[in-house]
Amino acid sequence: DTGVSQNPRHKITKRGQNVTFRCDPISEHNRLYWYRQTLGQGPEFLTYFQNEAQLEKSRLLSDRFSAERPKGSFSTLEIQRTEQGDSAMYLCASSFSRGQETQYFGPGTRLLVL
């Protein structure tokens, strides 16, 4: 499968715990995006990278959230001290930065905070 992959697919955690999600983009893509989606809503932008550089962060990305893309390939999204309101689907997408800029999404990581 040469699409965007995300791990884990599901995560259940207790409030206050830290969680980390991983995204592997389509290999040729230099841009990687993180979105969050709650039930019945469209995805909401969190942050994105071009190569290793984090170019934009949403106001939704509180200081408990941190994302990295150290080698310009895979990315991780960490949530510290999780809260029940963090329960959502976390989606990753990737694209080229020029030319064909269509964003292709992974299957998502569904987080449930108890």
Place this chain on the structure above:
Amino acid sequence: GESVGLHLPTLSVQEGDNSIINCAYSNSASDYFIWYKQESGKGPQFIIDIRSNMDKRQGQRVTVLLNKTVKHLSLQIAATQPGDSAVYFCAENTMAGGTSYGKLTFGQGTILTVHP
């Protein structure tokens, strides 16, 4: 703030009928629009896109129409099949910094149900 929204939250059609899903956007600077299909438990799947210098684009069984005057776009699905049942989102993108596109802004979504 600026947003992309949908007129109809649900649409129910019979197999073989044509479906039309509508989307209104409010950001006049938007210049790139995309339709995604999302099945339960899966990530959004790209269907078709259109740039603001076009008013119509066709794909396989799908057509997107863009009316910039009234800030409206629609997705037409011909000969709708049960496998088309999903949530459909329109998304908007804007040239960031005049060089490339950045984040997508999504609408709420329309649930399409196709009855056999």
